Amino acid sequence: MKGDGFIMRFTPEEKTIISFYNTSSRQLLISEMETAVEHIQDAELIKRTQLIINKLTFMTDDEFELESFVSDFDTD
Numbered sequence: 001m002k003g004d005g006f007i008m009r010f011t012p013e014e015k016t017i018i019s020f021y022n023t024s025s026r027q028l029l030i031s032e033m034e035t036a037v038e039h040i041q042d043a044e045l046i047k048r049t050q051l052i053i054n055k056l057t058f059m060t061d062d063e064f065e066l067e068s069f070v071s072d073f074d075t076d
Contacts, residue, residue: 010067014052017045018069026064030056 010018021032030053037049056064 010052010055010069014048014055015069017048017052023069026056026059026061 018029021029021036023029033049033053033056037046037053040046040049
């Protein structure tokens with residue numbers, strides 16, 4: 001449920017996908033991902049992207065702010 005205090009957790013693979021987008025706000029991220037998914041050819045990537053969009057939709061802005069979207073590839 002949205003706003004029930006439950007923080008959605010993203011897998012490392014999901015965080016890597018998210019890291020390709022603007023994460024300055026939850027709504028902007030959702031919007032960019034919804035636009036991008038229309039152009040994705042790979043069925044598995046479409047499925048993962050839609051799952052991420054669902055997680056983002058059901059979390060609050062406060063919960064979003066608590067998440068770190070740095071992918072494992074970005075760390076040195």
